[in-house]
Amino acid sequence: MRFNPLAPPAVVVGALITACFMVTLCGVALYQSRDDAFARASETSRNVAVIAERDILRNFELYSLSLQAVIDGVRDPEIMALPARVRREVLFDRAASASYLGSMLVLDSTGRIALDSLSDTPPSLSFGDRRYFTIQRDNPNVGLYVSDPYTSRLRSGSPSIALSRRISARDGSFEGIAMVAIQLAYFHDLFSGLQLGGQGSIALIRDDGMMVMRQPFDPEIIGRNIGKASTFRKFLSAREGTFSDTSTIDGVRRLYYFKHLNGLPLIIMVAQGESDIYAAWTRRALIIGSLMATFAVAFVVLAAVLAAQLRRRMRAESELALLARIDGLTGLNNRRTLGEILDAEWRRARRTRNVFSLLFVDVDRFKAYNDAYGHQAGDDALAAVARCIGDNIRRPADSAARYGGEEFLVVLPDTAPQGALAIAENIRAAISNLGIEHAASEHGRVTASIGAAAWTPETDDDVTEVIRAADRALYDAKATGRNKVSVCDVHLALASAAGVQE
Structure with a gap:
């Protein structure tokens, strides 16, 4: 049959193809711009996390080295025989006076303060009930332990966390711990300087789900265990990653980037609200989409018809190809x-x-x-x-x-x-x-x-x-x-x- 280019069906088909082409171009452009927004947000989150990670790792490395130096000094009889003031200056370096740092202490096997970085005469206090003490006492191989947030007994209730290391005798028996207190204000000030938009969030979480610090700050959240949250379960699935989920804390859907800090039982989490990420893109998509609405319906109908025909054809070709290669009786290769x-x-x-x-x-x-x-x-x-x-x-x-x-x-x-x-x-x-x-x-x-x-x-x-x-x-x-x-x-x-x- 001869094709008449002026026939109504040909005009309709031509219009539908034109609409399909325009909508496809529009969709590709919008999809690419959305991906670009996602990629920029992911990169921003990663960069923010890296900044916070480097600062935390640098400080924690200094504190860990200082604790090890204190332990080595405590084991040296000559140092321990020095006068109290000289011994304190030898054992506790200047890291003990850093900003946001509380006392660096040596606790004996009962948890009482044996040495204090801030005083030649240690206060008569016992911390034997603290988790950072009992876990070192009961587990010889803990290494550097990062404690839960707690209220300090030495600094008028200042919220803090402790880093502790075990002190063992030559026969492996427990002799006490060396610990240093870090004020949570350090993490609060660090995170508050990192801007992530109105719905953004940044947090430091221990790998057992304990919330150490979160921005935006809420004192009710600090110290809460989020181990059962779907977001936290994803944090445990890999060393580093990106995903989208809804927060169990405030119900906001965010793009999350997380990373486990090397050598520490801590996870840094940076999240941006999806509403912030896609705000500009949404406005652009609404404007462009409204201009293409007339062609969208025609495109959907044509796409459905073409897709159905294509599926039938591909199925038939697949069956023919299979029949050409397979023995019809046995189902094995021919x-x-x-x-x-x-x-x-x-x-x-x-x-x-x-x-x-x-x-x-x-x-x-x-x-x-x-x-x-x-x-x-x-x-x-x-x-x-x-x-x-x-x-x-x-x-x-x-x-x-x-x-x-x-x-x-x-x-x-x-x-x-x-x-x-x-x-x-x-x-x-x-x-x-x-x-x-x-x-x-x-x-x-x-x-x-x-x-x-x-x-x-x-x-x-x-x-x-x-x-x-x-x-x-x-x-x-x-x-x-x-x-x-x-x-x-x-x-x-x-x-x-x-x-x-x-």
């Missing part, structure tokens, strides 16, 4: 596909010098079975045999094909003779265990004989030699009783053939 597989796997084995194994499977006395039970029963038996073969080759690289009639070929790349023999025996047993009656067989049921061959190919070798070797092994299995597996040594067979030719 002879043509087998040739492609053999060629590809043989070239790979020759290139890598890996062992290459083949199994030749032949149903015993199949002609007699067909004559006795009919061709339909014969087809059913072949299909059942094919299922047994397929069920016993598990690796993705292994494959099986119908070679012709009642013969099947199994390709086993990178499989040693012992492995090929084991697979062949499993296939033989599975076929025999089907229990399909075969009165004309000496075994009384449908069985199969299998010939196996393995070869590590050289540069000038041909895969047909392995096929012939497997066929010879199959002949041997049939000649010696059937329903058995026979293995052919390819290299001996080749040497024998060469001798006969000479």
